[in-house]
Amino acid sequence: MDKLLVFIVGAVIGSFLNVCIYRIPKRQSIVRPPSHCPHCGKRLRWYHNIPVLSYIALRARCAFCGKRISARYPLVELVTAALLTALFVVFGPEPKFFSYSIMTCALIAVTFIDLEIQEIPDEISLGGIVAGILFAAACPSVMDAPDRIRALLGSIAGAAAGGGSIFILKTAGNLLFRKKIEELGIEGAMGDGDIKLMAMIGAFLGLKLALLTFFMAPFFGVLPGIIAKFRKGAETIPYGPFLSMAALVAVFYGGRILSLFFF
Ligand SMILES: [Zn+2]
Incomplete structure (x- = not known):
């Protein structure tokens, strides 16, 4: 019921x-x-x-x-x-269910907006960062933290690691593919929207799951064929949907995946 x-x-x-x-x-x-x-x-x-x-x-x-x-x-x-x-079946009526639900709704909106206009609205990503951090401070259990301070720090660390990881990827990508980027006349390998989106994911998931999301996202790149169909022959592929899918896998299976690697 x-x-x-x-x-x-x-x-x-x-x-x-x-x-x-x-x-x-x-x-x-x-x-x-x-x-x-x-x-x-x-x-x-x-x-x-x-x-x-x-x-x-x-x-x-x-x-x-x-x-x-x-x-x-x-x-x-x-x-x-x-x-x-x-989420309800896995987490029950607990703070994690509500926190992950907010993030999931944001990711669904971001995915479809990114597919349509190749942009991630700041209202969602920046708003989501604030929501994630506040939620962690209010309900430390979402960060598996014993108190509010450590939960708050966990959420901020997740946001910093998430945003930072994409920033490094973007900077490296721009250096490696400088010529190609100039030829195409595009902004770069990745947009700033992806940095803010990954920071939002980190604010909700904390450090470990944020990094897991970052490393899993490229594996969803097998889907660009489908995505490209939506985009009618555009040159770049939006990365927001991949980050979103990876974040959801991290929410549902992250604990198990991490335990495989780190015991
Ligand atoms: Zn009508």
Whole structure:
């Protein structure tokens, strides 16, 4: 029963994340105006706005103008619901469940925004760093720390190590691929958005899991083929989705993976 409740709340949160994913890149407010169809602008009624179910009932079309609704809407709702439920099953109604849920929601929004505009909004990454650090100070158990001070330091160390690791990677990448970067006329091997995102992940996960995330992320590079399809022939591949996927693997399996290497 609790799991079902978390799933439903997760789907509703996913519906809100859809609003963020659609509006933040356009610099629009995420609270006003109420939900409307992106094609005809008509305001949606509450029964057009039920996560997943409305999409199925309306057969993926706007109730007013009949234009197609992106499959991204039910996808984000289902992914959010499923991940929050999985976190609840693993961590129970404990601070870690809430802390990791906040991070997971931020990562879902970042992933879809990064795929769309190749940018990671500061509102999410910097806001997430603050949220992660405050959460650790309020609930030391999320950092497995015995007191608030050590939890706070653990979160800050995680943010510094996370951001620092990408900064070093970026600097090395820019040196190694200087010619290629000049040819393409792009900003560099990685954006500053990735540094802030990895700092956010570190603030929520602490030092060890942040470093694990950093080292696992490249293995998700096997997916760029799929991602490139979304991007229609662009030259660079957004790294945010890989960091996000690695962070989630670290949340669910990090303890076990680390124990394999360090006993
Ligand atoms: Zn419409």
